[in-house]
Amino acid sequence: MASFTLSNHSLPTILMRKTQTTIYPSSQLLSTPSNSHFFGLKLSHSSSSSIPSTPASSSSLKPSIFAKVSKGSKPPPFTLKDQDGKTVSLTKFKGKPVVVYFYPADETPGCTKQACAFRDSYEKFKKAGAEVVGISGDDSSSHKAFAKKYRLPFTLLSDEGNKVRKEWGVPSDLFGTLPGRETYVLDKNGVVQLVYNNQFQPEKHIGETLKLLQSL
Numbered sequence: 001m002a003s004f005t006l007s008n009h010s011l012p013t014i015l016m017r018k019t020q021t022t023i024y025p026s027s028q029l030l031s032t033p034s035n036s037h038f039f040g041l042k043l044s045h046s047s048s049s050s051i052p053s054t055p056a057s058s059s060s061l062k063p064s065i066f067a068k069v070s071k072g073s074k075p076p077p078f079t080l081k082d083q084d085g086k087t088v089s090l091t092k093f094k095g096k097p098v099v100v101y102f103y104p105a106d107e108t109p110g111c112t113k114q115a116c117a118f119r120d121s122y123e124k125f126k127k128a129g130a131e132v133v134g135i136s137g138d139d140s141s142s143h144k145a146f147a148k149k150y151r152l153p154f155t156l157l158s159d160e161g162n163k164v165r166k167e168w169g170v171p172s173d174l175f176g177t178l179p180g181r182e183t184y185v186l187d188k189n190g191v192v193q194l195v196y197n198n199q200f201q202p203e204k205h206i207g208e209t210l211k212l213l214q215s216l
Contacts (some may be wrong), residue, residue, distance in 0.1 A: 011170070011186075014155050014210075016093050033104060036137070046209055061131070068168075068169030068171070069168045069169055069184065069192060069195065070192065070195060071192050071193065071194065072118065072191065072192065073185070073191070073197055074191055074192070075090070075168055075190075075192060076164075076167045076168065077089065077090045077182065078090050078157075078159075078164045080135070080157040080158055080159055080164065081140050081157065082140065082143070082155050082156060082157055083140055083143035083144040083146075083147050083156045084140070084144065084180070085140050086134075088155060088157060090190075093131050093133075093186070094188070094189075094190055095186055095188050096129055096130065096131060096188050097128065097129060097130040097185065097186065097187055098131045098132075098133060098134050098185075098186045099118075099125065099130055099131070099132045099133065099183065099184070099185055099186075099213075099216060100148070100183070100184045100186065101114070101132070101133070101135070101181075101182070101183040101205060102134075102135050102136065102159075102165055102168070102170045102179070102180065102181065102182045102183075103115070103134060103135070103179075103181050103186075103202075104136065104158055104178060104179040104180075104181060105136055105137070105138060105174060105179070105208050106136060106138045106143060106145070106146035106156075107142075107146060110181070110199070110200070110202045111136070111181075111202070112150065113202050113203060114181070114202030114203065114205060114206075115146070115150060115152055116134055116150055116152075117202070117203045117205075117206045118134070118152075118154060118206055119150065119151065119152050119153060119154070121206050122153050122154060124210055125209075125210070125213065128210070128213040128214055129186075130213050131154070131155070132154035132155070133154065133155045133157060134152075134154065134155070134156045134157070135156075135157045135159050135164060135165070136156075136179070137158075137159055137160055137161070137162050137165070137179065138158060138160075139158050139160055140158045142158075143156040143157075143158060145172075162179070165179065165180075166180075168184075170182045171197070173199045177211075178199070180197065180199065181197065181198065181199045181202060181205070182195065182196070182197045183196040183205040183208070183209055184196075185212050185213065187216055193212060193216065194208065194209065194212045196208045196209065
């Protein structure tokens with residue numbers, strides 16, 4: 001039987017050398033630059049900012065989004081398709097007041113209630129010289145079925161991909177899980193005179209909107 005010897009070494013010593021790793025002090029692991037980027041977030045390692053003490057709404061933590069449309073401003077223009085597949089632009093309504101309301105989706109209970117409330121008061125809107133336009137991410141065929149089912153006499157526009165919603169800065173509800181319900185009243189010059197948000201009482205949009213239109 002062949003035999004072998006290990007000169008000047010023992011087996012444990014060899015194994016230790018093979019598996020040996022360098023262990024750095026904890027202070028070296030943390031010695032990164034004072035400002036670093038982690039998945040697009042700028043981090044600071046100063047003792048006062050290692051854990052943010054300010055609310056999540058702090059401007060330093062807000063993602064880059066489009067500016068929110070507010071009272072006194074002119075909203076970004078849009079061109080979308082209505083329930084009949086026809087192209088409609090915001091500029092079409094210039095020269096008269098227009099009510100633009102964003103809603104989550106066709107056929108949901110709150111959106112149906114809101115649409116029917118606009119329908120029931122539509123003559124009052126016409127008397128005030130105003131147009132009513134509803135916008136959601138549903139496609140034109142969904143809008144057409146929705147309008148036909150509930151006899152909606154006003155325009156519904158398809159914002160697939162929610163591009164216009166994002167451009168107008170319409171806020172989401174329920175921690176970002178639900179598209180927001182926001183109503184805007186534009187005067188005949190296209191300037192926003194009212195921004196109204198109430199996700200859970202959609203019928204209030206009609207009352208607040210009419211009240212303002214009657215004062216213009």
